[in-house]
Amino acid sequence: MPITPTREVLAAQRLDNVRYAIRDLASVADEVKRQGHEVLYLNVGDPNIFDFKTPPHLIEAVYEAMRDGKNGYGPSSGLPEALEAIRGEAARKGISTVQDAFVTSGASEAVDICLTALINPGEHILTPRPDYPLYSAVLGKLGMAVTPYDLNEDDSWQPDLIDIQHKINSRTRAIVLINPNNPTGAVCSQRMLEQLAELARRNNLVIFADEIYDKLILDETEQEHISIAAIAPDVPVVTFGGLSKNYLAPGWRIGWGVVSGDTVAVKPYVEGIHRLLRARLCANHPAQYAIKPALDGPQDHLVEVRNNLRARRDLTVKWCNSTPRLSCVSPRGAFYAFPRIDITEGDDVFVKELCRAKHVLVVHGSGFGQKAGTRHFRIVFLPDEPTLTKAYQSIGEFIQTRYP
Numbered sequence: 001m002p003i004t005p006t007r008e009v010l011a012a013q014r015l016d017n018v019r020y021a022i023r024d025l026a027s028v029a030d031e032v033k034r035q036g037h038e039v040l041y042l043n044v045g046d047p048n049i050f051d052f053k054t055p056p057h058l059i060e061a062v063y064e065a066m067r068d069g070k071n072g073y074g075p076s077s078g079l080p081e082a083l084e085a086i087r088g089e090a091a092r093k094g095i096s097t098v099q100d101a102f103v104t105s106g107a108s109e110a111v112d113i114c115l116t117a118l119i120n121p122g123e124h125i126l127t128p129r130p131d132y133p134l135y136s137a138v139l140g141k142l143g144m145a146v147t148p149y150d151l152n153e154d155d156s157w158q159p160d161l162i163d164i165q166h167k168i169n170s171r172t173r174a175i176v177l178i179n180p181n182n183p184t185g186a187v188c189s190q191r192m193l194e195q196l197a198e199l200a201r202r203n204n205l206v207i208f209a210d211e212i213y214d215k216l217i218l219d220e221t222e223q224e225h226i227s228i229a230a231i232a233p234d235v236p237v238v239t240f241g242g243l244s245k246n247y248l249a250p251g252w253r254i255g256w257g258v259v260s261g262d263t264v265a266v267k268p269y270v271e272g273i274h275r276l277l278r279a280r281l282c283a284n285h286p287a288q289y290a291i292k293p294a295l296d297g298p299q300d301h302l303v304e305v306r307n308n309l310r311a312r313r314d315l316t317v318k319w320c321n322s323t324p325r326l327s328c329v330s331p332r333g334a335f336y337a338f339p340r341i342d343i344t345e346g347d348d349v350f351v352k353e354l355c356r357a358k359h360v361l362v363v364h365g366s367g368f369g370q371k372a373g374t375r376h377f378r379i380v381f382l383p384d385e386p387t388l389t390k391a392y393q394s395i396g397e398f399i400q401t402r403y404p
């Protein structure tokens with residue numbers, strides 16, 4: 001055989017902007033593991049790695065579906081009984097103008113499909129900064145620039161309305177709202193939701209409402225989570241949800257989208273979404289049998305989950321606020337804290353060196369985007385209190401030694 005020189009196979013240039021810091025750090029952790037150390041992973045929001053278990057009645061439902069032969073392809077938009085349960089859940093959340101619902105491979109696929117179905121070259125979508133990096137990764141994949149709006153740390157990480165107003169122009173098609181928020185743990189007030197809805201209404205924007213953590217509100221006195229789609233029945237909203245967080249089954253890859261708003265206004269967009277849904281055949285078929293029992297069945301597990309998370313959140317915030325160089329807005333939902341760290345070197349260096357020295361893996365704030373000149377890191381406070389206490393002691397020692 002003739003010998004031809006090997007030519008490098010280059011990835012598409014539009015992928016240059018596709019980053020996923022949460023998993024990109026794995027190479028540092030692997031290096032530490034190869035040296036024989038055990039790494040404590042506080043980087044991935046997977047409750048099942050720690051002491052949270054998928055409710056048994058959901059496992060039974062999927063097992064039964066597989067045993068009963070539901071192993072072929074399912075309908076592209078999702079199982080009818082699952083869709084009915086998702087619509088029922090939307091109604092309980094006060095969303096009165098549901099026009100469509102569909103099941104996807106995790107909320108991640110719903111986000112990918114809904115952004116792809118909306119945006120044309122030259123248009124843009126406003127995404128929060130700091131941001132759950134899926135949104136910028138999808139926009140990067142589409143070859144689109146990211147237009148971030150700030151979350152204001154001085155206002156408990158609420159969206160900065162003035163910054164949003166400045167960034168809206170005639171090419172703005174949508175705004176992403178992650179509520180409860182990853183990475184900050186912030187929950188939007190009703191007043192904030194009303195103001196955001198009004199901005200969307202006045203500027204013809206679609207709202208992408210990522211509410212994947214809506215049942216993980218941690219404040220004791222907090223009322224139920226408020227959906228922006230319930231506040232703005234006339235505005236086109238896609239609300240994202242799923243089984244990954246509230247129902248502790250991230251590996252099943254079951255999520256969904258609910259489109260609400262005016263029937264006529266959203267019709268062409270819904271048709272576009274369904275074209276993409278059909279092209280990828282269907283979401284995991286047997287796992288969809290857990291959706292109805294999850295949403296309509298007992299919610300008992302949530303009491304324990306929230307109690308555990310509350311205690312772990314309190315421990316985290318107390319530690320942050322009593323550690324030199326750290327400060328932290330108390331998270332009110334989800335299971336993330338986003339402390340600010342007062343250092344001069346980059347937070348990416350801090351995170352890598354912390355992992356090498358103390359074998360604790362957190363994610364650098366710059367991996368989520370953050371205001372220029374600020375430094376943060378994200379902690380996943382899912383582990384039990386003894387584990388967190390040990391991790392925080394190690395991080396504290398590291399900070400003291402590296403930044404005396």
Ligand SMILES: Cc1ncc(COP(=O)(O)O)c(C=O)c1O
Nearest residue numbers: 045106107108132182242244255
């Ligand atoms: C804000 C947010 N949206 C979406 C997702 C992805 O969810 P899924 O597992 O359903 O794809 C995550 C996962 O961490 C998330 O934090």
